[in-house]
Amino acid sequence: MAEPMERHWLQMPCRHILLACMLFSMPTLPACSRESRSLGPGQPQTPPSGFADPRITYFEDNLYQTAQGGRYFSWYGCAACHGTEARGERDLIAVQLRHSPSFVDVYASIAHHRGVSFGHDGMIPTEQLWQLAAYVRSLRALKREQRRRQDLDQAGEPQAMSWSGTVR
Amino acid sequence: MTQKGHLAFLLPLASCAGAQTPLAPAGDQAAGQYSLLLLMLWVCGILYMLVLGFLAMGLWRLRRGAPAGNEPTLETPSDAVLGKTLWIWAAIIVVGLLLLAGASFLLERRLAAAEAREALLVRVSGHQWWWRIAYRDPRNGSWIETANELHLPVGTTARIELGSADVIHSFWVPNVAGKMDVIPGRANAIDVTPRRIGWFRGQCAEFCGLQHAKMAFDVKVETPAQFAGWLALQARPAPAPEDAAALRGMEIVTRGACAMCHSVRGTSARGRPGPDLTHVASRRMIAAGTLAMNRGNLQGWIAQPQALKPGTLMLPVTLEPRDANAVAQYLGQLK
Numbered sequence: 001m002a003e004p005m006e007r008h009w010l011q012m013p014c015r016h017i018l019l020a021c022m023l024f025s026m027p028t029l030p031a032c033s034r035e036s037r038s039l040g041p042g043q044p045q046t047p048p049s050g051f052a053d054p055r056i057t058y059f060e061d062n063l064y065q066t067a068q069g070g071r072y073f074s075w076y077g078c079a080a081c082h083g084t085e086a087r088g089e090r091d092l093i094a095v096q097l098r099h100s101p102s103f104v105d106v107y108a109s110i111a112h113h114r115g116v117s118f119g120h121d122g123m124i125p126t127e128q129l130w131q132l133a134a135y136v137r138s139l140r141a142l143k144r145e146q147r148r149r150q151d152l153d154q155a156g157e158p159q160a161m162s163w164s165g166t167v168r
Numbered sequence: 169m170t171q172k173g174h175l176a177f178l179l180p181l182a183s184c185a186g187a188q189t190p191l192a193p194a195g196d197q198a199a200g201q202y203s204l205l206l207l208m209l210w211v212c213g214i215l216y217m218l219v220l221g222f223l224a225m226g227l228w229r230l231r232r233g234a235p236a237g238n239e240p241t242l243e244t245p246s247d248a249v250l251g252k253t254l255w256i257w258a259a260i261i262v263v264g265l266l267l268l269a270g271a272s273f274l275l276e277r278r279l280a281a282a283e284a285r286e287a288l289l290v291r292v293s294g295h296q297w298w299w300r301i302a303y304r305d306p307r308n309g310s311w312i313e314t315a316n317e318l319h320l321p322v323g324t325t326a327r328i329e330l331g332s333a334d335v336i337h338s339f340w341v342p343n344v345a346g347k348m349d350v351i352p353g354r355a356n357a358i359d360v361t362p363r364r365i366g367w368f369r370g371q372c373a374e375f376c377g378l379q380h381a382k383m384a385f386d387v388k389v390e391t392p393a394q395f396a397g398w399l400a401l402q403a404r405p406a407p408a409p410e411d412a413a414a415l416r417g418m419e420i421v422t423r424g425a426c427a428m429c430h431s432v433r434g435t436s437a438r439g440r441p442g443p444d445l446t447h448v449a450s451r452r453m454i455a456a457g458t459l460a461m462n463r464g465n466l467q468g469w470i471a472q473p474q475a476l477k478p479g480t481l482m483l484p485v486t487l488e489p490r491d492a493n494a495v496a497q498y499l500g501q502l503k
């Protein structure tokens with residue numbers, strides 16, 4: 001009569017769908033590690049020591065750190081001059097594309113920012129300088145929609161001395 | 169069981185009284201929801217007892233022995249009465265549901281009716297992970313900003329307008345009001361009419377990121393006179409530093425990194441991203457319920473916010489020990 005009901009799952013009728021789901025979700029797994037965050041004290045308290053500083057790779061490759069940089073970019077009102085999409089009086093994306101300054105250079109130009117009152121040393125906490133530099137460096141790889149998406153996400157957040165209220 | 173085991177067993181009972189529980193209502197809205205909860209408990213409890221009662225009866229009758237041979241089938245139940253009782257049973261369920269739906273409808277109407285009695289307008293905005301709170305000054309219509317501590321006059325209906333700067337949060341003060349989600353892009357509001365004086369605790373009730381658990385706030389219900397006094401104090405600019413150390417602290421706060429994120433009204437510190445510090449020392453807690461307000465905790469928070477609330481968006485600012493001391497001295501005087 002009926003054959004025994006025990007069948008390996010690979011012999012089941014829906015196996016193609018199952019396999020396809022597994023295959024399609026696999027590429028998303030490595031992306032998780034790019035989001036990993038190290039919290040608590042003991043974050044960078046010194047500027048990069050040179051081009052080979054291992055912290056540079058960590059900050060540039062970490063999506064959490066670059067996203068935090070983007071957030072502080074608007075909190076500190078950088079967009080007032082560099083534009084909400086980092087274009088404006090001084091187009092940071094164009095600078096990134098044209099001169100491709102190193103992480104150390106970008107870090108230094110934020111820490112010792114020329115011509116702006118908050119450019120004094122010590123005004124921005126060190127850890128944030130790392131995040132801001134990583135964000136500015138990531139700009140050239142960010143697609144236009146991605147930058148726009150970030151602007152929308154942060155539409156309700158304060159910018160330096162002004163806050164227009166929550167998104168309603 | 170060890171003694172600790174006994175205590176753990178009692179733990180759920182701890183939520184029956186206290187500053188953060190729906191079971192000890194201290195406001196109209198909370199009281200209404202509490203009576204709905206009781207009604208629900210009674211309706212569901214009685215039905216549950218009935219089900220268990222009939223189950224026990226059935227088991228008992230089975231043990232006494234069913235007549236052998238004629239196994240009951242679905243079409244011919246062994247018990248002719250069962251057909252009729254089934255209808256009664258269905259009717260009981262419908263009545264119970266109607267009772268609950270009706271009571272909930274009436275309560276909703278009562279909650280909405282509070283709108284006519286609104287006498288105070290407060291804006292509460294959720295930020296990762298703290299609350300910005302602004303009162304509309306009844307005298308001139310300007311907004312008075314503070315953070316993480318909500319004061320309400322007893323017996324007055326306040327309208328609380330909720331907004332979010334980043335992600336979804338939820339405003340929840342179980343003793344006084346119900347719960348209302350705080351959603352970016354949506355203008356939600358909730359009316360509260362507190363009836364009992366005291367300190368209560370509010371908490372974000374929608375997971376909003378790393379420090380969601382430490383996104384609490386204190387709620388103080390006080391007499392209208394006390395409230396008016398408190399609001400007048402909050403409206404004033406920050407007091408001047410009282411000694412040399414505090415003066416140095418003020419210089420650091422207003423000229424350094426702090427001013428990029430914090431406001432101290434009456435000084436040049438006008439940053440908006442972080443909580444308003446004008447009267448920070450008049451609050452009971454630091455950083456949305458993370459630490460008790462005192463001099464030591466203030467200094468600890470400034471030195472290592474990431475150690476006390478890992479992931480918080482305030483980052484440590486490197487300060488010489490003497491300067492950190494001066495800053496804490498200054499903030500401690502901002503009553």
Ligand SMILES: [Cu+2]
Pocket residue numbers: 336337338372373374375376377380381383
């Ligand atoms: Cu939350």
